[in-house]
Amino acid sequence: MATALFYASSTGNTKDIAKKIAKILDINDIFDIGSGNILLARNYDKLIFGSSTWGEGELQDDWEESWEQFKSLNFEGKTVALFGLGDQDSYSDNFVDAMGMIYQVVILGGGDVIGFWSTANYDFEDSIAQIGDQFVGLALDEDNQPELSDERIQEWCNQIRNEII
């Protein structure tokens, strides 16, 4: 069973990152949720979900539109990895919150989430995506730490590769 990556993106940042991750992991099945195809996730046992956070701790618009369908998915027996983009400086109280919201749906749906990531080297106040000293997935900040992203992506992909491919 192949792996699929689903993402949504308002200004293109998450899209660019999604493409990099797909390239590193050699994933061909990559979907922009803005096309209304989230239910295709049913066809895969291994999934990667990516989202930016908007408003103040809100889902990106396309995620918002697909949210009811997303919540209807059964994640039992599925392995899931998450990545989220945010701005830890301007939105320090809600850094990458959307990733945390997605995490909660996957866990409630019975999914197994891998790819937790240390909160070290980030500077923020609060995040729904934080459990202890880890994020529930890869956190990236193209607004304040773009120079760190490529290395973070490579390391995270190495971390999840055996379980997600």
Ligand SMILES: Cc1cc2nc3c(=O)[nH]c(=O)nc-3n(C[C@H](O)[C@H](O)[C@H](O)COP(=O)(O)O)c2cc1C
């Ligand atoms: C109006 C606005 C609201 C935002 N709200 C948040 C937020 O609550 N939390 C956060 O971590 N980032 C927030 N961001 C930062 C975006 O998530 C970040 O710029 C991201 O890279 C955008 O990715 P995209 O182009 O894929 O949507 C916000 C940005 C803007 C412009």
